Structures are given as structure tokens and as C-alpha cells.
Amino acid sequence: MGELLIYGSYGYTGELIADEAVGRGLTPILAGRTERKVSRQAAELDCPGRTIDLADDDVTDALADVDVVLNCAGPFVDTYEPLVEACIDSETHYLDITGEIDVFQGVAGYDEAAAEAGVMLMSGVGFDVVPTDCLAAHLADRLPDATHLALGFEALTSLSGGTAKTAVEFLGEGGYVRRDGLLERVPPAHRTRRIDFGRGERTAATIPWGDLVTAYHTTGVPNIEVYAAMPEPVVWSMRGSGLLSPFLGCGPVKSTLKGLIDATVDGPSERQREQGRSYLWGEATTDDGERAVTLLETPETYALTVDTALETATRALDGDAPAGYQTPAGAYGPDLVLDVEGTERRDVE
Ligand SMILES: NC(=O)c1ccc[n+]([C@@H]2O[C@H](COP(=O)([O-])OP(=O)(O)OC[C@H]3O[C@@H](n4cnc5c(N)ncnc54)[C@H](OP(=O)(O)O)[C@@H]3O)[C@@H](O)[C@H]2O)c1
Incomplete structure (x- = not known):
């Protein structure tokens, strides 16, 4: 080796x-x-x-x-x-x-x-992105004529400092979806859906997740959206953050937030990593109305x-x-x- x-x-x-x-x-x-x-x-x-x-x-x-x-x-x-x-x-x-x-x-x-x-x-x-990329590939195998893919996850864990700081780095940048093969900029939490990740329906909103690049590369399906489960108030504040994007995107705001993260965020404990679970959902559809849905349950995100x-x-x-x-x-x-x-x-x- x-x-x-x-x-x-x-x-x-x-x-x-x-x-x-x-x-x-x-x-x-x-x-x-x-x-x-x-x-x-x-x-x-x-x-x-x-x-x-x-x-x-x-x-x-x-x-x-x-x-x-x-x-x-x-x-x-x-x-x-x-x-x-x-x-x-x-x-x-x-x-x-x-x-x-x-x-x-x-x-x-x-x-x-x-x-x-x-x-x-x-x-x-x-x-990001092994489970969702595997779901996308599995769904494309199940429905080779799929024209639309929707992927989503509900991750029950807390964030590490690095993940939180990476999110801050991209504050104010809005969202993305893939439409007709092209990445398209959309406002934050552009669309919401009620999704059953295997434990009852949850509200989920679109996020600019890596699968918008990788699932397209893996499957060639031209229309892709990625959803994350989140409480309704988070959806509203994400939408609100779109209005604040020039403010959130500026250097001093980002460095203040990163300083706060350094002082307050530790990342999931060993217990959280051992006991947390993540729930993923994927849907492929064709123009003729055919549909395939697959669920995936995995260990906690950092584990x-x-x-x-x-x-x-x-x-x-x-x-x-x-x-x-x-x-x-x-x-x-x-x-x-x-x-x-x-x-x-x-x-x-
Ligand atoms: N794909 C996933 O599912 C997944 C899972 C976990 C984490 N992540 C990502 O992984 C990253 C790290 O997360 P973390 O929680 O481990 O963060 P962390 O504890 O803050 O560690 C960040 C590491 O990156 C180094 N670093 C940062 N900027 C650098 C630069 N410009 N040049 C060289 N080294 C640099 C730091 O080195 P110094 O201490 O020397 O600055 C440190 O070793 C984040 O972006 C997070 O979003 C992704």
C-alpha cells in the first residue's frame, strides 16, 4: 500500500x-x-x-x-x-x-x-456527497429515463467549528438548483417540500449542496434539487437572509461571526457521533410521470x-x-x- x-x-x-x-x-x-x-x-x-x-x-x-x-x-x-x-x-x-x-x-x-x-x-x-451521490446513482439505475432528481437529508447532529465557518464563508451567496443541465442561481430556501425521510413528514427547503454538481456528473439527469429538513422558522430566516445578502456577504460581518464560532462551537461529542443518525431521501421522476423513491439511513454525519x-x-x-x-x-x-x-x-x- x-x-x-x-x-x-x-x-x-x-x-x-x-x-x-x-x-x-x-x-x-x-x-x-x-x-x-x-x-x-x-x-x-x-x-x-x-x-x-x-x-x-x-x-x-x-x-x-x-x-x-x-x-x-x-x-x-x-x-x-x-x-x-x-x-x-x-x-x-x-x-x-x-x-x-x-x-x-x-x-x-x-x-x-x-x-x-x-x-x-x-x-x-x-x-457531503457520498450518501446522496450513491442515492442518485441508485435511482438512475432504477429509472434510467429520469429527467428530474430530488435529493434530501435530515441530519441529527451538531456542527463542528470548521463546518460552521465554511457556512459563514458562503453567507449572502443565495442558493442553486440545476435546470436543463445548467446551474441556476435561486434565492435561499427557494422551494420547500414536505418529505418523509422514513420517520414521518418534515418540512425541507432547497440548499446549494454539492450534488448539484456531482449527481449531474454521476447520472447525467439534467434537473436536480437538493433539500435539507429544517423547522419552518429556519426556512423563513433563510428567505429573510436573501434580503440581507449584501450585509451578510461583507468581510467584517463574516469575521465577527467566525470569531463567535471559535468561541462557542466545539463539534459533536463522541456520544453524539456514536448515537446520531442521518436520514436521506431521493426521488427520480420521468416526463411520463414515472417515479422511484429510495430511503437511506446512515450513521451520524461526522462518523x-x-x-x-x-x-x-x-x-x-x-x-x-x-x-x-x-x-x-x-x-x-x-x-x-x-x-x-x-x-x-x-x-x-
Ligand atoms: N463533506 C462533509 O460531509 C464534511 C464533514 C466534515 C467537515 N467538512 C468540512 O471540512 C472542513 C473542516 O472542518 P473541521 O470541522 O475539521 O474544521 P476545523 O476544526 O476548523 O479545522 C480546519 C483545518 O483546516 C486548516 N485550514 C483552514 N484554512 C486553511 C488554509 N487556508 N490553509 C491551510 N490549512 C487551513 C486548519 O489549519 P490551522 O489550524 O493551522 O489553521 C485546520 O487544520 C470544513 O470546511 C467543513 O465544512 C465536510
């Missing part, structure tokens, strides 16, 4: 992944931009450590002996470009756990260069992210890494998520 480098290995999610990798008998290279944090973690886990400043260092050189990079340093809009470019130059496979739609698009833009270099680029190997990130990284280390830009279900099929213990899939219509 080759060398795995985890970048951002000492952040909340990176640390969970690094600990589990070591628990599974891997010896990853632990990496990030802050020397003190890298060396503390490397000593604790008895793994090699590597400080890499993406702005100043020769990143290609730093990856010369690496076979797979797993990028856990988000917001990924700040980290993906230097790592993807260095991965292509050093013939290293690239994975990340982003949920940022701009990053999915950005990484997909390197498809040709990666294919030429024989390198796989796969974004979204965490909760699932650890598992799917390591599963995909291990496959890539084993050489199962098709060249070019890939989606999780596109490369590994709709059953990839079923490899995660505690995951169940049910076709309900």
Missing part, C-alpha cells in the same frame, strides 16, 4: 480521520500549515509529520513521496487549488471532504489535466465522513483510482455507502 497524506489532519474532522486511520493500521503522513500542531499530533500518533504552507512552500516537492492526498482543510475554496495542482504535477491522487459547490466545480475543471497525468481527483468523500473518507482513500491507495475528475458513486458505484456499517437502503416506491 502507498503513502497517504492527510492535510489539515489536526482540525476537528481531520483529527477524527487521522485517529481512525491509525486505528486501522495505517501510518498516514500528518500535515497542515501550523508546525506546532503538526508536531504535537505526529508525536501523539507516532506518525510522520509534515508542515506545508500552501501559499509559500513548493507543494509539488512536498508531495513527491505521496500516493494519495486526503484534504481535510476547509474552507476548501482556500486550499484546493494549490493541492490539486501539486497532485497533478507529482502524480498523486487527490481526495477532499468538501461540501462547497464552487470547489466541486473548480476541481472538475482540472479533469483533463488529471486524466493526462493518470491522477484521480475526487471531491466530497464525506457526508460517516470518517468512514467514507478512509474507505475511498484506501481504495485509491490500493490503485483503484480511475484517472480524471471522479464522483464517489461514479467511480465506485451506488453501493459504496453500503460498506459503511449501520447503513440501510430501502426502495419505497
Whole structure:
């Protein structure tokens, strides 16, 4: 097996992944931009450590002996470009756990260069987007003539600081849906639906989730919406935030909110990660009115992210890494998520 480098290995999610990798008998290279944090973690886990400043260092050189990079340093809009470019130059496979739609698009833009270099680029190997991408692929297999896909989730957990700060980074940007093959900007919480995720109906609203890029890439279905379950008041405040978008999008507001997050958000506890569950729903429809609906129940989002990130990284280390830009279900099929213990899939219509 080759060398795995985890970048951002000492952040909340990176640390969970690094600990589990070591628990599974891997010896990853632990990496990030802050020397003190890298060396503390490397000593604790008895793994090699590597400080890499993406702005100043020769990143290609730093990856010369690496076979797979797993990028856990988000917001990924700040980290993906230097790592993807260095991965292509050093013939290293690239994975990340982003949920940022701009990053999915950005990484997909390197498809040709990666294919030429024989390198796989796969974004979204965490909760966003492995389960929903697998649902999309499964539904497209069930209904090959589907013209519309709707995907949704209800995640019962709390957020880590990094996830909350990544959300703040995109405040004021509104939403997206995919229509006739094209990404279309829409207001926040543009549409709502009542969705039964398997536990009774919930209100859910559209969000700009990575599947708007990945599910299209995986299935070719031209119309896609992604919904998240949320209480009605959250829907109203999301809609209200559309009116405030120039204010929310400005630098001082974002840095104040990020400071607040640093002071108040810790991420889910071990108990929450062990006991939390996530409920996903997917619907495919055709122009002739045919419909297929599938439900998926998985472990808590961060617990699932650890598992799917390591599963995909291990496959890539084993050489199962098709060249070019890939989606999780596109490369590994709709059953990839079923490899995660505690995951169940049910076709309900
Ligand atoms: N796809 C999913 O389902 C999923 C699941 C979990 C998390 N995530 C995403 O993963 C990201 C990390 O979340 P987290 O909770 O682990 O965050 P966190 O605890 O704040 O950790 C962030 C990590 O990224 C590093 N980092 C941030 N900006 C950087 C930059 N410009 N250059 C180099 N390193 C940088 C930080 O290093 P320093 O400490 O040295 O600054 C730290 O190691 C977030 O964007 C989150 O949304 C996605």
C-alpha cells in the first residue's frame, strides 16, 4: 500500500480521520500549515509529520513521496487549488471532504489535466456527497429515463467549528438548483417540500449542496434539487437572509461571526457521533410521470465522513483510482455507502 497524506489532519474532522486511520493500521503522513500542531499530533500518533504552507512552500516537492492526498482543510475554496495542482504535477491522487459547490466545480475543471497525468481527483468523500451521490446513482439505475432528481437529508447532529465557518464563508451567496443541465442561481430556501425521510413528514427547503454538481456528473439527469429538513422558522430566516445578502456577504460581518464560532462551537461529542443518525431521501421522476423513491439511513454525519473518507482513500491507495475528475458513486458505484456499517437502503416506491 502507498503513502497517504492527510492535510489539515489536526482540525476537528481531520483529527477524527487521522485517529481512525491509525486505528486501522495505517501510518498516514500528518500535515497542515501550523508546525506546532503538526508536531504535537505526529508525536501523539507516532506518525510522520509534515508542515506545508500552501501559499509559500513548493507543494509539488512536498508531495513527491505521496500516493494519495486526503484534504481535510476547509474552507476548501482556500486550499484546493494549490493541492490539486501539486497532485497533478507529482502524480498523486487527490481526495477532499468538501461540501462547497464552487470547489466541486473548480476541481472538475482540472479533469483533463488529471486524466493526462493518470491522477484521480475526487471531491466530497464525506457526508457531503457520498450518501446522496450513491442515492442518485441508485435511482438512475432504477429509472434510467429520469429527467428530474430530488435529493434530501435530515441530519441529527451538531456542527463542528470548521463546518460552521465554511457556512459563514458562503453567507449572502443565495442558493442553486440545476435546470436543463445548467446551474441556476435561486434565492435561499427557494422551494420547500414536505418529505418523509422514513420517520414521518418534515418540512425541507432547497440548499446549494454539492450534488448539484456531482449527481449531474454521476447520472447525467439534467434537473436536480437538493433539500435539507429544517423547522419552518429556519426556512423563513433563510428567505429573510436573501434580503440581507449584501450585509451578510461583507468581510467584517463574516469575521465577527467566525470569531463567535471559535468561541462557542466545539463539534459533536463522541456520544453524539456514536448515537446520531442521518436520514436521506431521493426521488427520480420521468416526463411520463414515472417515479422511484429510495430511503437511506446512515450513521451520524461526522462518523460517516470518517468512514467514507478512509474507505475511498484506501481504495485509491490500493490503485483503484480511475484517472480524471471522479464522483464517489461514479467511480465506485451506488453501493459504496453500503460498506459503511449501520447503513440501510430501502426502495419505497
Ligand atoms: N463533506 C462533509 O460531509 C464534511 C464533514 C466534515 C467537515 N467538512 C468540512 O471540512 C472542513 C473542516 O472542518 P473541521 O470541522 O475539521 O474544521 P476545523 O476544526 O476548523 O479545522 C480546519 C483545518 O483546516 C486548516 N485550514 C483552514 N484554512 C486553511 C488554509 N487556508 N490553509 C491551510 N490549512 C487551513 C486548519 O489549519 P490551522 O489550524 O493551522 O489553521 C485546520 O487544520 C470544513 O470546511 C467543513 O465544512 C465536510
